[in-house]
Amino acid sequence: MSARNAILKRLRERLDGPLSAPESDFTVATNRGWSEEERLARFERWIGSVHGEVVHVDEARWTEALAGVLADKGVRRLALGKQHPVAAEARSALADADVELVDVDRDIEQWQREQFESVDAGLTSTRGAIAETGSLWLWPTPDEPRLISLVPPLHIAVLDADTLADTFFDVVEGHGWADGMPTNALLISGPSKTADIEQTLAYGVHGPRELVVIVRHAGDSAGISR
Amino acid sequence: MSGQTPGVETYTPREFHRQAHDALGNPQIRANFRKAMDGLMSKRRDSFDDWDLETLRELGANIRLRALARLPDLLEQLEANCEANGIRVHWAEDGDEACRIVREICESHGARSVIKGKSMVSEEMHLNAHLEEAGIEALESDLGEYLVQLNQQTPSHIIMPAIHLNTDEISEILHDKTGTERTRDVDYMTAAARQQLRERFMAADVGVSGVNFAVAETGTLCLVENEGNGRMTTTVPPVHVAVTGIEKVVEQLRDVPPLYALLTRSATGQHVTTYFNMISSPRKEGEHDGPKEVHLVLVDSGRSRIYQDDELLDTLRCIRCGACMNHCPVYTRVGGHTYGTTYPGPIGSILSPHLMGLEETKDLPTASSLCGACGEVCPVKIPIPDLLVRLRKESVGEGRGNVPGAGIKRTRKEVAAWKGFQWLATHPGAWRSGTAVAGKLRALTPAKLGAWTDYRTAPKPASTTLHALVKRHQASKSHEPNSKSHEEER
Numbered sequence: 001m002s003a004r005n006a007i008l009k010r011l012r013e014r015l016d017g018p019l020s021a022p023e024s025d026f027t028v029a030t031n032r033g034w035s036e037e038e039r040l041a042r043f044e045r046w047i048g049s050v051h052g053e054v055v056h057v058d059e060a061r062w063t064e065a066l067a068g069v070l071a072d073k074g075v076r077r078l079a080l081g082k083q084h085p086v087a088a089e090a091r092s093a094l095a096d097a098d099v100e101l102v103d104v105d106r107d108i109e110q111w112q113r114e115q116f117e118s119v120d121a122g123l124t125s126t127r128g129a130i131a132e133t134g135s136l137w138l139w140p141t142p143d144e145p146r147l148i149s150l151v152p153p154l155h156i157a158v159l160d161a162d163t164l165a166d167t168f169f170d171v172v173e174g175h176g177w178a179d180g181m182p183t184n185a186l187l188i189s190g191p192s193k194t195a196d197i198e199q200t201l202a203y204g205v206h207g208p209r210e211l212v213v214i215v216r217h218a219g220d221s222a223g224i225s226r
Numbered sequence: 227m228s229g230q231t232p233g234v235e236t237y238t239p240r241e242f243h244r245q246a247h248d249a250l251g252n253p254q255i256r257a258n259f260r261k262a263m264d265g266l267m268s269k270r271r272d273s274f275d276d277w278d279l280e281t282l283r284e285l286g287a288n289i290r291l292r293a294l295a296r297l298p299d300l301l302e303q304l305e306a307n308c309e310a311n312g313i314r315v316h317w318a319e320d321g322d323e324a325c326r327i328v329r330e331i332c333e334s335h336g337a338r339s340v341i342k343g344k345s346m347v348s349e350e351m352h353l354n355a356h357l358e359e360a361g362i363e364a365l366e367s368d369l370g371e372y373l374v375q376l377n378q379q380t381p382s383h384i385i386m387p388a389i390h391l392n393t394d395e396i397s398e399i400l401h402d403k404t405g406t407e408r409t410r411d412v413d414y415m416t417a418a419a420r421q422q423l424r425e426r427f428m429a430a431d432v433g434v435s436g437v438n439f440a441v442a443e444t445g446t447l448c449l450v451e452n453e454g455n456g457r458m459t460t461t462v463p464p465v466h467v468a469v470t471g472i473e474k475v476v477e478q479l480r481d482v483p484p485l486y487a488l489l490t491r492s493a494t495g496q497h498v499t500t501y502f503n504m505i506s507s508p509r510k511e512g513e514h515d516g517p518k519e520v521h522l523v524l525v526d527s528g529r530s531r532i533y534q535d536d537e538l539l540d541t542l543r544c545i546r547c548g549a550c551m552n553h554c555p556v557y558t559r560v561g562g563h564t565y566g567t568t569y570p571g572p573i574g575s576i577l578s579p580h581l582m583g584l585e586e587t588k589d590l591p592t593a594s595s596l597c598g599a600c601g602e603v604c605p606v607k608i609p610i611p612d613l614l615v616r617l618r619k620e621s622v623g624e625g626r627g628n629v630p631g632a633g634i635k636r637t638r639k640e641v642a643a644w645k646g647f648q649w650l651a652t653h654p655g656a657w658r659s660g661t662a663v664a665g666k667l668r669a670l671t672p673a674k675l676g677a678w679t680d681y682r683t684a685p686k687p688a689s690t691t692l693h694a695l696v697k698r699h700q701a702s703k704s705h706e707p708n709s710k711s712h713e714e715e716r
C-alpha cells in the first residue's frame with residue numbers, strides 16, 4: 001500500500017472511533033466597529049511600533065510625497081511596475097527626476113544579481129491594510145512581482161486610506177479570499193527583523209531595512225491634518 | 227558531515243538526567259535562558275492586553291479540533307486543491323521516507339545546494355544530514371538556525387533556535403567560522419549574515435521550508451516569519467519543497483486569522499510578524515519570479531498513531547508557538563538541549579515519546595513539576611499536564627498501551643511495593659499496627675534515602691500517627707459542653 005493510502009486508512013479506522021467536528025464562533029476575530037479615524041490611528045501606531053514609516057498625503061499630490069521619500073532616502077535606482085496606476089503615475093512624475101527607473105517585468109533569471117545588488121528601492125501598490133496589526137496586504141502580480149517588496153533595502157508601499165479594514169479576518173471574509181487565492185498573498189508589517197542574537201531587535205536581516213507607507217487620502221480628508 | 231568539534235556536545239533523551247545535571251551547573255546556560263524566558267513571558271502577557279484571551283483560546287482549540295475531526299478528508303481535499311493549483315503533493319510514512327522524497331526531488335534537478343527556511347519537521351527528519359550524505363549541501367537561512375548550524379549544534383528552542391547563546395558567544399562563532407570582526411554590535415553581525423546568505427539564496431538550486439498552516443479549502447501553504455528568509459527561500463530558488471506534519475492542515479481560510487493571532491502573541495509577544503506568506507501555486511505563465519515547481523511533503527512519523535486515542539489526540543492540536551517552554555520552570559533551568567530531542571520543553575515531553583518511543587524518552591514525561599503553567603498558556607488549550615501524567619502511566623504499563631515502548635519503566639519491585647501499599651491501605655487493622663510500629667522504631671530511620679536525601683533531610687515517621695492524634699482530639703472534644711448538639715446534628 002502507498003504511504004498515502006496507509007496513512008489515510010489509519011486515520012479513517014481510528015481506534016477510538018470517528019470524531020465529531022464542533023462549530024466555530026468567529027465573533028472574537030471581527031466586529032471591532034472602529035471609526036475611520038480610529039482605524040488609521042491604530043494602523044499607524046502598530047506599523048510604527050515595528051519601524052514602519054507612514055507618510056500621509058492628499059491623493060492628488062502623492063507623487064510629490066514619493067519624490068520627497070526618494071530624496072530623503074537617497075534612492076538612485078527605483079524598481080517599479082508599469083501597468084498599475086501607482087506605477088504609471090510614479091513613472092510619469094519621475095520622468096525628469098534624478099532617479100533611474102528599473103523595469104521589473106522581466107523574468108528574475110535575467111536580472112537576479114542586478115536586483116540583489118544595485119536596486120535601492122522597490123515601489124509597490126497595496127490591496128489594503130489591517131488596522132488591528134498594522135499590516136499591509138499585497139497580492140503580487142506580473143506587473144509587481146513578489147521580490148520587489150523583499151529584495152531591495154527599501155520598500156515603498158502606496159496605500160489608499162479607504163482600503164483599511166479592521167482585522168485580518170475581515171479582509172479574508174470581506175474580499176472573498178477563499179474564492180480564489182493568487183500565487184502568493186502577503187501580509188507585510190514593517191521592515192524585516194530578527195531577535196535571534198540574544199533577543200536584541202535588529203532590522204533589515206534578509207529583507208528590506210526600511211519600509212515607508214505612503215497613505216493617500218481622498219479629497220481633503222481629515223486624515224492628513226492629524 | 228564534518229568531524230565533531232571539541233566542546234560541541236551531542237545530546238540524547240536517554241541521558242536526560244546527566245545532561246540536566248550538567249546544564250544546572252552551567253551558569254552561562256542558566257543566565258541565558260532565565261533572561262530570555264523572563265522577557266518572553268512578560269511580552270506575551272502584554273500582547274494579549276486588548277484581547278478576550280479566553281474566548282480566543284477557545285476558538286483556537288475549536289478550530290484545531292475541527293481540523294483533526296475531519297483530518298483524513300481535509301488531507302485529501304488539501305491534496306486535490308494543491309494538485310489543481312500545480313503544487314505536487316507527496317506522502318511519507320516516516321522521516322526517512324520524507325528525506326528520500328526531498329533528496330529525489332533535489333537529484334531530479336541536479337541540485338547541489340539547498341537553502342532552508344526554518345522547519346522543525348526537517349529537524350525531526352534529520353534532513354540536513356541526509357542531504358549531505360548524498361553530496362547536497364543544506365544551509366539554514368534563519369539567522370538563529372544559521373548560527374546554530376555554524377556552531378554544529380541543534381536548536382535549543384523551536385522558535386528561537388540560538389537562545390542558548392549570548393552575544394559574545396555568537397560574535398565568537400561568526401568570527402571563527404566566517405571571519406567577521408569580533409564585536410558586540412548586533413547590527414553589524416546581522417548585516418554580515420545578511421551579506422553571506424544573500425549570495426547563497428541566489429546560488430541555491432532548491433529552497434526547503436516548513437509550513438505553519440496548510441489550508442485544505444484553497445490548497446494554500448502559510449508561513450509565519452520576521453526575517454524574510456522564509457520568503458527568500460520560497461521565492462528565489464527555482465524549486466520549493468515544503469515539508470510538514472499531517473496535523474498542520476486547517477479546514478478553511480477563515481480559520482487562519484485567529485490561529486495566526488494566537489501564534490505570534492504566544493510565541494514572542496508580537497502582535498503580528500513581519501511577514502505572513504501564503505503560497506497557493508508555483509510561478510504561473512506570465513509571472514516573473516517565484517519557483518517553477520512547488521512540492522508539499524506530508525509526513526506522518528507517528529502522528530497517525532497519536533490520532534487513534536481520544537486523550538492523546540489533543541497533542542496534535544499544537545501550533546508550535548513554544549509558549550509552554552517559555553513558561554516552564556524546568557525548561558528555563560535546564561535549557562533546550564538537555565531534552566536531547568527536536569522538540570524540547572513540555573510539548574516535546576508529550577510529543578517525543580510518540581515520535582521516538584518511550585524506550586528513548588522515558589525520563590521526559592517526568593521532567594515536569596506539574597505546576598500547570600504550560601497548560602494555562604497553551605493557545606489551543608492542550609491539557610499538557612494531564613498528558614504528562616498519562617505518559618507517566620504508559621511508561622509504567624498502567625495506561626492503555628497506545629504509546630510505543632509502553633511499560634518500559636515497569637519494575638517488579640515497584641509493582642510489588644504499590645500492591646503492598648494498596649493492601650495495607652485497604653486493611654485498617656494492619657495499617658494501624660504497621661504505622662504504630664513505624665512510629666516506635668522511628669529512631670532507626672536511615673539518614674540516607676538515595677537521591678531523595680541528596681538535597682533534603684530524611685523524613686521520619688511521627689511518633690504518634692495522625693489517626694491516633696485525631697482520636698485523642700475527638701475524645702477531648704466530647705467533654706466540651708456543646709458536643710451534644712453536634713451529636714444531634716448527625
